[in-house]
Amino acid sequence: MPALDLVANVVVSGILTGLVYGLMALGLSVIFGVVRVVNFAHGEMMTIAMYAATALFIALKLDPFVAMLPIAAAFFVFGYALQTALINPFITRPEHSQFMLLVAVAIILVNAMLMIFGPDARNVQVDYQLESYELGPLLLDKGRLLAAAAAVIAAAGLFAFFRYTLTGKAIRACADNYLGARVVGLNVKHLYALTFGLGAVCVAIAGCAMVLLVDVTPPLGPAYTLLAFVIVIVGGLGSMGGALLGGVLIGVSEALAGLFIAPSAKSMFSFGLLILVLLLRPQGLLGRRA
């Protein structure tokens, strides 16, 4: 039986990583919750953000936390344009058309990354990457802690935006009642594009934070898309709080599975959790019943 401080350290590490996972999945959840389109290129977009952070670090020695701002801005524009130019025409089409469209986008993104960056792993090496804080028996990896803090701040900002701003409320109105929103004169297409842009911002911030934790390679994209799906299904598709909760649960369960069973059983455990949720609470832990 592992010692308590070992379990505590592994759990804390799982929570911190899970928060970054949660932010990534939050983007997917927000897009689906409003636009009702499942972004199958989500992980690939995050991988692009990770590459952008490494490129800015190599070229300008820009810390990934500073690089978050320009990358998030660029991703907002990218997300807005993608929704306006490509996805909006598919909004009223059958779901399989939307699925094929976004899978095609994902494949194009992976191959473009392979052509531009090659298949080798890349990372950033910031000064504080090897530092850790000691808190009683806990040893907190500084990079992981900062990444989790960035995820929490970004998520809180998004919550506040949807709750307190007029645009945020308008977007929620679109999500609640598409026809009603159009009747009262809201520019739904613009609000959809805005939502996709915000989802892309979540992905960009998560990518910049994640690059401190793992090396980036193009094949990482599909793996993260799958992970984001697992998280939002566990947390509840369309629920913002559910995405964060799902991220933390997956992060912790993977860490504990690695500790108690075998490191190679990590993914097996998160998919086991997914099946359990689908059986017992199909709408997800914080999702609303349809």
Place this chain on the structure above:
Amino acid sequence: MQRRQFNTALAAASAAAAISPFNIVRAQAQKLKVGVILPRSGYLGFIGQSCQKGADLAPEVIKEMLGVDIELMNADFESNVDTARTRAERLIQEGANVLVGPFDSGAAAAIAQVAEQRGVPLVINIAAAPQITEQGYKFVFRNFQTAGDIVRNGLDLIGELFQATSTVPRTAVYMHVNDTFGQAMTKGINAMLPSRTQLPFKIVEQIGYDPAAKDLTVEVSKAKAANADFLLLVCRLNDAIILRREMVKQRWQPMGIISPGSPGMYEEQYFKTLGKLSEHSISNVPWYNPKAKLTQVVEKAFKKHNPKDNLVFHGLNAGFTFEAILIAADAFKRAKSTDPKTLADAIRQTNISEKMTLGAPIKFNAKGQVEGIGSACVQNLNLLPTVVLPQEAATAKPVFPVPGYKKT
């Protein structure tokens, strides 16, 4: 066409077909086409590129040595076993007379099947899983230690290291990659360690991990909690870097990190990425002989091809890859043919005593395996892989236990 004309045409075609193989042989016999298949990208990419350096200089050096013309046909299998199989098929379709590679045991097993099915010789440069040469293959040859040999030599060198440094570690935590190579090594260690009574330590925890892992936090936490005296590690390159960084983050400082025979910690990228953190890691591996005459020839060509590189970081990868091509070229010279079967028979008769790597002359046994390849205890000292044991080949004294990590 009348029947008589048809018969004449058929006879002419048959005669042409009967003669053409000789034409092909004669045409091909002027040059040996070597299909070099390596993981030049993906998680084994840096090591594959290091091996490629040995291949790139081979045609020039071998032309000088044996007067044989070699044409390299390079293929990258992207650290993916399925890709290795298809790349090998393609190289053969494109006319490779012999295959050389692939560094990785999983890929070697896949390519060996292709080589055997298509009847084209494969000379393995680096790959240690014993089963590759235990299948009764007729076209597969290996000039590298098997996992059993690596472990045996590696464990013996660990004993010598403890003796030389007058240390008696009692416990070890064993971490290993969970691929074909890692599992073969684990099997070897578990089988041989109990009988090695001169080794004073016991393995208190065994942790396998994915060689393509992006995060080893949990694995290192678990290893640290074992509170063992030292870390016994069978790794690759990228995971070794991630693992070393994670050890520092988690402030885990065992007496040392010792590999009983795996790549990773003597590679240039390990030094480049980790800097001072790479210091004192120990690898007991098949190594090259810096004093050998051939090494000096190869080193000269290496410098010409790679002016910014130092052979010491690539000696193992480039050395064994060069030797694999040398074996093929030597056989081709004796066989005077690129006919696969004749070439395979000639490879089987190889006897090369002037070699670059440590150990006995290159001679294949009935299974296609070279025996008696030597190992060295290589420790990272002053940012260079340095031979510290055996004493007759050592250029520095081993440091063990290693000093703690200090931020620079």
